[in-house]
Amino acid sequence: MQVTPLAISGVALITPRRFDDERGWFMESYRADVVDHLNSGRPFIQDNHVYSATRGTLRGMHFQREPWAQAKLVRVLRGVVYDVVVDIRAESPTRGQWVGVELTAESSQSLLVPRGFAHGYLTLVDDCEVHYKVDAPYVPDAEDGLCWNDPSLKFIWPLRDQPFKVKPKDLSWPAFGREIF
DSSP states (O other), X not given: OEEEEOSSTTOEEEEOOEEEETTEEEEOOOOHHHHHXXXXXXXXXXXXXXXXXXXXXXXXXXXXXXXXXXXXXXXXXXXXXXXXXXXXXXXXXXXXXXXXXXXXXXXXXXXXXXXXXXXXXXXXXSSEEEEEEESSOOOGGGEEEOOTTOTTTTOOOSOTTSOOEEOHHHHSOOOTTSOOO
16 A cells, blocks of 8 residues: 655545456555554544435535544545545644545545544545545534635635535534634
8 A cells, every 4th residue: 555645744645556457456445554553543443435426516524523533534436526624623733724635436545534624525426435434433412514615715626617515514514713623
């Protein structure tokens, strides 16, 4: 596996090694000895699988408040998404900065989203499936989010020529300027 750190400390793309032959291919999509080390030694404990039927579906920007904050390891199983993470840690020198990457089923890359980051993605094609591991359980009372189009964060989402499909709950998240972590 190749680990490529991104512009914000702790956020990384993980590219598995794929072995192709006449039958198809094989790859290790997850290795605890590589990924858990990058996640400060915390193991991933839960897998989530999401299906989005149509292009332009936006999910985010989600996180859980302490003590239930979650790191995520995100991979696209079918389709293409534009995945965005924003640093919301109070004491971080990169607080309020974000990074976006295109994840495809074809690349099999995973995005490591550390604790203390809000996370969301936009489907760029129809019929997308996203799989992600988390290192803490989902706790409804700890659920929180940020406004996906907060002007202070200056997100640059693709597909700006069409309206996005956004869950009403995701439309109601507040702007970034509050104390979270």
